Structures are given as C-alpha cells and as structure tokens.
Amino acid sequence: MPSSSCRSRGAAELGGGGSPSSAAHDPGGGGGIPGAASTAPRPPHAPSNHDHSETTSRMRERGAFMGLLWHGPACHGAPGEGGSGTGRPMIPINLRSDTQTLPTPQMLEAIAAAPLGDDTYDEDPTVARFEALAAERLGMEAALLVLSGHMGNLVAMMAHAQPGDEVLLDRDSHIYYYEVGSLASVAGLMPWPLRSEAGRIDPDELRSAIRARDLHYPRPALLCLENTHNRAGGRVVPPSLHRELCRVAREAGLRVHLDGARIFNAAIAAGVPVSEYTREVDSVMLCLTKGLSCPLGSVLAGSRDFIARADRVRRRLGGGMRQAGVIAAPGIVALEGMIDRLADDHRHARRLAAGIAALLGLEVDESSVETNMVYVDHRGSGLSTDALLARLHAAGVIASGRPPHQIRLVTNRHHDEATIDEALARIARAMQDPT
Ligand SMILES: Cc1ncc(COP(=O)(O)O)c(C=O)c1O
Numbered sequence: 001m002p003s004s005s006c007r008s009r010g011a012a013e014l015g016g017g018g019s020p021s022s023a024a025h026d027p028g029g030g031g032g033i034p035g036a037a038s039t040a041p042r043p044p045h046a047p048s049n050h051d052h053s054e055t056t057s058r059m060r061e062r063g064a065f066m067g068l069l070w071h072g073p074a075c076h077g078a079p080g081e082g083g084s085g086t087g088r089p090m091i092p093i094n095l096r097s098d099t100q101t102l103p104t105p106q107m108l109e110a111i112a113a114a115p116l117g118d119d120t121y122d123e124d125p126t127v128a129r130f131e132a133l134a135a136e137r138l139g140m141e142a143a144l145l146v147l148s149g150h151m152g153n154l155v156a157m158m159a160h161a162q163p164g165d166e167v168l169l170d171r172d173s174h175i176y177y178y179e180v181g182s183l184a185s186v187a188g189l190m191p192w193p194l195r196s197e198a199g200r201i202d203p204d205e206l207r208s209a210i211r212a213r214d215l216h217y218p219r220p221a222l223l224c225l226e227n228t229h230n231r232a233g234g235r236v237v238p239p240s241l242h243r244e245l246c247r248v249a250r251e252a253g254l255r256v257h258l259d260g261a262r263i264f265n266a267a268i269a270a271g272v273p274v275s276e277y278t279r280e281v282d283s284v285m286l287c288l289t290k291g292l293s294c295p296l297g298s299v300l301a302g303s304r305d306f307i308a309r310a311d312r313v314r315r316r317l318g319g320g321m322r323q324a325g326v327i328a329a330p331g332i333v334a335l336e337g338m339i340d341r342l343a344d345d346h347r348h349a350r351r352l353a354a355g356i357a358a359l360l361g362l363e364v365d366e367s368s369v370e371t372n373m374v375y376v377d378h379r380g381s382g383l384s385t386d387a388l389l390a391r392l393h394a395a396g397v398i399a400s401g402r403p404p405h406q407i408r409l410v411t412n413r414h415h416d417e418a419t420i421d422e423a424l425a426r427i428a429r430a431m432q433d434p435t
Helices: 054-064 105-113 126-138 149-160 174-180 201-210 239-251 264-269 304-316 324-338 341-359 385-395 418-431
Strands: 144-145 164-172 188-195 220-226 255-259 283-287 296-304 373-377 399-402 406-410
Touching: 054 201, 105 188, 105 324, 105 373, 126 144, 126 283, 126 296, 144 149, 149 174, 149 220, 149 255, 149 283, 149 304, 149 324, 164 174, 174 220, 201 239, 220 239, 220 296, 239 255, 264 283, 264 341, 296 304, 341 373, 341 406, 341 418, 385 399, 385 406, 385 418
Parallel strands: 164 188, 164 220, 220 255, 255 283
Antiparallel strands: 144 296, 283 296, 373 406, 399 406
C-alpha cells in the first residue's frame, strides 16, 4: 500500500536495495570520454556524451534539443576552424549555463541498469538508495527526490510554513526573482524581500526586518538563503555569515531553508565540508542538473520529520512519481563521482575571466569569480546586451544576457582549458568586428 507517511528516506537506508553498477560511475575529470569511438576526433568544445556509435546527425539532433545549436557536420574541425567569414560551419561554445550539461555515458548506463519499482509505494530501490546517499552526502537525516529545484524550494516552504505566513528572503534570490511567484500564488506565503550585496544579506538588516509577533502582521516563519548566489554571479556566502544569519533567524523563532542548488560549488570554493552549511539549516535543496550534469531532478534534505511532511506536500503538488529510479540512478552517479570535479569549472571560470578582463570594452571583476560564473560588464563596448549576445553568437560563443549592461558566462564539464582559450579567441574576434 502507498506508505509515504511511514517512509523514512533516511541515511540508514544507505546500501539497501539494488543499485546501478558502480563500475559505470564517471569520476568526471573534465568531460573526457574514455573509450569514445566517434569516427572523427572530438574538438574539446563539443559536448561529450556522444560516444560509441552515435552519429553526427544524432549529435546534431541532441545538440539542437539542448539549445546547443549544432550548425552542420562540423564536429571534426580543430578549435578555431570554421565560423563567420570562413564559409564553414562552426560548433558554438555554449557558456549559457551549467544547466546545459548533458548526462555522462555512465549516467545513461546507470539509467538503463537501474532496478525500478513504484516509488509512490516506496518500492523503487534506486530511489531509496539515492535518497539515503543524498542525506549522507548533505549531512542530513533524510532526503526526498523532487523533479526540479523550483519544486524542491516550493515543497520546503510549504512544509515549513502555513498560508499567510511570512518568508524573508533576498529580493535577488532565485525563489523570489525567478520562480514565477509560486511562493505567493501556490503556497500562499507572504514574501518579505531583503537587499543583499554580492549575495550577502546583512544580519542587522535581517534582524530589523523580522517583525514582532502581532495580531496585525503575518507570522514571520521562515528565512530562505541561497548559496552559491546565482544573480550575484555565483558568489559564495562565507560560512561565518551563513552561521550568523541562521542564528539571527533562530533567535526570532524562524526556520531556515537553504536554496543550495549549487551548495557543493559553495563548499568547494569556501574550502569547507558541505555540512558546515547544512548543519545550520532546517532544510536544503540541491540541484542534480547544474554542474553535477544529471538530466533531471533535485533533492530536498532535512530531518526525518521534515521529509515526511515534505513528502505529503510533494504529493499534493502532483510530484509523486512511479519508476523514479530513472531520475535517481544518474543522481547516484553524480553524488559519487561528479562533486570534486566542480573545482575544474571554477578554475576554468577564473581563466575565462582573466582573459576577458584583458579585452577592450569588456570588464570583469576577477575577484568576484568565486565559482563557475563570470559576469561581464559591457558598458565600455557601447553595445546593448542583445547586440553583444548576437555578435558573440555569430563568433561562435553562446552567453546569456543580464541587461542592461551585463552578460553571464558559465563553465561546466563540457569545457576544458582548450575550450576556454578558444572561447576567448572568439570573444576577442567578436569585439574587434566592427559590424
Ligand atoms: C539558485 C537556484 N535555485 C533554484 C533553481 C531552480 O532549479 P530548476 O531549474 O531545477 O527548477 C535554480 C536554477 O537555475 C537556481 O539557479
């Protein structure tokens, strides 16, 4: 019988149930494909999951699906070949987001090999194994697989707070800025937006924003934090500030949820175990689909009691799943083998930032590049954000816009040093091009 109320989803389940072959796990060193057997050498900037006998047309089809914009049979040009002016097609270097990552071959194998069952009956052994592993890796009692980061944040807020309660959060946080207002429209919560500087909320500002409990006010119930901070450019909230913010919230009787879509990036950059962050909060959401490269899914972690409540909320939102092991299996690969390599993305982002900083018309604060994101100020170029993006696209680099005067570039496992250097060469060409 369905048994969400009695499911523990905890670290104690680790090792229970069947599992995809661990021999298939990818240590994830920079996106190389051991044993790849494509007919032509793969340029370093090509997405790297097209191994074995995958054909060029299949690659193009998959690339187009992922927004990688394959432009013809150009997967065998050396870096720098082809592109505008040469009459030959070129494979764009996609620096739009770490969400553009494709699953590794090991993930695809793990999906195919995963033992499955009906998860709404607690009978999917791969989900059970994933949730136990996630709880352990995040240093929490229990975990719950959800479909997306947005869903994980929403489920957490609804499990922590009642309709009409107040949620304090950064006005530049993903939850407030990008999640379609679901905290108000779906959860019925009242946002109290705070300012931040480089993704950092001032503890004094938080303290004075928490209103006294009064019949006339909504009940302040929850503080939501974000780390790394997306709109602040992948900035890391240092552990000491994180602790202080949690302390202020707790003293006022608030619970704390951490949008840790990229919490392992934060922990790696701060040089601390992830538990340094998670032990201070009541819940944390981690995305599997960013630098960890899974095709789908996020995970919410917290106490057993919280996860039992979250499980009910997830179901209420239509997020109960059947053979969800197909999502959990690549999640296991990610948690076992993809975390440490996030440091490569950070190194590549710094290399990219240093190169861009040397170009006329573009400005980067290199000290702000702490993880995998590079925000570039293009005011000196005299171009609008859209005009610059179009120019970069024509030169073979895909970025995203942060109008009115910034663009964002994000590194991921599909980029190695040569890709970054090639991207820099293309960006330099684009900035020289008078058209
Ligand atoms: C900080 C942060 N939180 C949450 C999310 C939402 O994740 P998803 O796109 O899986 O809903 C994102 C997505 O980019 C994010 O950057």
